[in-house]
Amino acid sequence: MRKLPATLAALLYGAPRAHPLSRGAAGASSLRCRWAVLDRGLLVVALLSLAGAAVKIYGSLVYGSRALLVDAFTCAANIAALAAVLWYLHVSRAPPDEDHPYGHQRLRYGGALASLSAYMFVAGVSAAALAYSLSGYTVEKCSTAAALAGGAFYAAAVYVARGIDPVLRVYAGFTTSELIESGVTVASSWLGASLGYLYDLAGGMIILAYLFHEAVETHHKLMRIFADTAAPQHFYKLVEREALLRGLHPIRVRLRMVDEKHCSGDLIVVPEEGMPPDVADILADELQQELHRHGCDVVIHVGLRERRSSRQSRRSSEKR
Numbered sequence: 001m002r003k004l005p006a007t008l009a010a011l012l013y014g015a016p017r018a019h020p021l022s023r024g025a026a027g028a029s030s031l032r033c034r035w036a037v038l039d040r041g042l043l044v045v046a047l048l049s050l051a052g053a054a055v056k057i058y059g060s061l062v063y064g065s066r067a068l069l070v071d072a073f074t075c076a077a078n079i080a081a082l083a084a085v086l087w088y089l090h091v092s093r094a095p096p097d098e099d100h101p102y103g104h105q106r107l108r109y110g111g112a113l114a115s116l117s118a119y120m121f122v123a124g125v126s127a128a129a130l131a132y133s134l135s136g137y138t139v140e141k142c143s144t145a146a147a148l149a150g151g152a153f154y155a156a157a158v159y160v161a162r163g164i165d166p167v168l169r170v171y172a173g174f175t176t177s178e179l180i181e182s183g184v185t186v187a188s189s190w191l192g193a194s195l196g197y198l199y200d201l202a203g204g205m206i207i208l209a210y211l212f213h214e215a216v217e218t219h220h221k222l223m224r225i226f227a228d229t230a231a232p233q234h235f236y237k238l239v240e241r242e243a244l245l246r247g248l249h250p251i252r253v254r255l256r257m258v259d260e261k262h263c264s265g266d267l268i269v270v271p272e273e274g275m276p277p278d279v280a281d282i283l284a285d286e287l288q289q290e291l292h293r294h295g296c297d298v299v300i301h302v303g304l305r306e307r308r309s310s311r312q313s314r315r316s317s318e319k320r
Contacts, residue, residue, distance in 0.1 A: 042089070045161045046082055052153030053079055056182075059146025065189040066133050067203035068143045070126040071181045074211060075150070077115075077122040084114030102297070106258060109225060116218050123211050130204050139192035139200045147189060151182025181207045231255035231263040235296055239267060242290050246283040247272040251303065255296065264297040277304055 053075035059065070060072035088111035094104045158179065188203020235255050243250045248269035255265035269287075271280035284300045291298055 041160055042086060045157050046086070048153050048157035048160065049078055049082055052150045052157065055146055055153065056150035059143050059150070063140040063143035063146060063189075064137060065139045065143035065147075065185065065192060065200050066130060066137065066197075067185045067188040067192070067200050067207060068147055069129060070204040070207045071147065071150070071185045073122045073126050073129075074119065074181060074207070077118040080118040081111070081115035084118070085111030087111070088114070102258075102264065105262070106225075108259070109222065112218065112222055116215060116222070119211060119215055123208060123215070126204070126208050126211075130201060130208065133197075133201060133204075137197050139189055139197055141190065141193040143189040143193070144186050147182050147185035151179055151186070154182065155179055180210060184210075225257065225259065228256045231257050231265070231296075235263050238294055238296065239291060239298070242287055243267070243269050246287055247275055248280070248283060248287060248302075255298070258297075262295040262297070266299045266301070268301045268303050270303045277302070280304070 053072075056068060056075045057072040060069040088108055091110070092104045092106075092108040094100075096103045184203050184206050188200045188206075192198075192200025192203070236253055239253055239255070240250055248271055250267060250269050252268040253265070254267075255263045257263050269284060271277075271283075275283075280302045284302050288298060288300050
């Protein structure tokens with residue numbers, strides 16, 4: 001026998017229902033805990049990134065490696081990107097208002113756009129620096145140690161950033177390039193100091209090419225988010241399952257992704273035969289709350305007119 005939804009059981013049998021304020025208090029407490037973890041993680045990421053950038057910038061200025069210079073330029077962009085990510089994450093916490101009735105959640109991706117802009121600016125400066133250095137320069141072996149030390153700090157920053165927030169994955173993706181750049185810089189600066197500057201210059205060009213590759217990948221990720229693509233199938237299956245459980249038959253479902261984990265949209269449901277309109281409305285409200293709990297914010301229309309039309313169509317077909 002199918003289990004009745006909580007609201008319908010309460011209507012029929014007078015079962016007690018949880019007070020809405022208690023649910024709201026629990027949700028607020030969970031949200032505060034999430035933001036506390038996020039704040040602590042962001043502080044750790046910021047300190048590790050600053051330490052890695054300081055080491056690389058110092059090494060590039062003192063030891064002459066152009067590969068380390070390009071690496072240091074990307075460190076400066078990394079710091080600017082981190083500041084933008086922190087700012088937009090702060091802005092995205094604001095509650096819904098008149099201009100943003102659905103909340104400010106998508107403003108988080110402003111940090112990703114700022115990261116892309118910062119790295120593209122650095123790519124242009126790095127290309128000019130490499131072109132200017134074609135005539136020759138001297139590389140010191142200490143640049144290898146600077147690249148190793150800076151890479152260690154960035155490895156720790158990437159590890160922390162990937163587990164904090166979906167938006168920070170974009171930042172972590174660019175920061176992962178710092179690790180690859182550190183490896184290239186270690187090899188090219190050592191070869192440049194031992195065999196000639198052209199090896200170091202080639203390392204700088206490899207870093208620059210990888211930077212452009214990361215920019216293209218990030219652009220594709222952002223376009224998938226901003227293009228209002230349809231939600232994955234598991235969201236549609238969730239809507240259908242929860243609606244049918246309540247005796248509501250979905251006849252149109254439109255869902256779009258808001259970010260990597262949440263979707264929004266609209267839903268038209270037809271109540272089963274014999275269900276009173278007021279019960280259908282209450283069950284639709286319960287369905288909306290349940291879907292919201294799973295990260296799906298939908299507007300639900302109860303199609304009483306559609307139910308009458310369906311009934312008339314069946315009668316017409318029976319007469320024929």
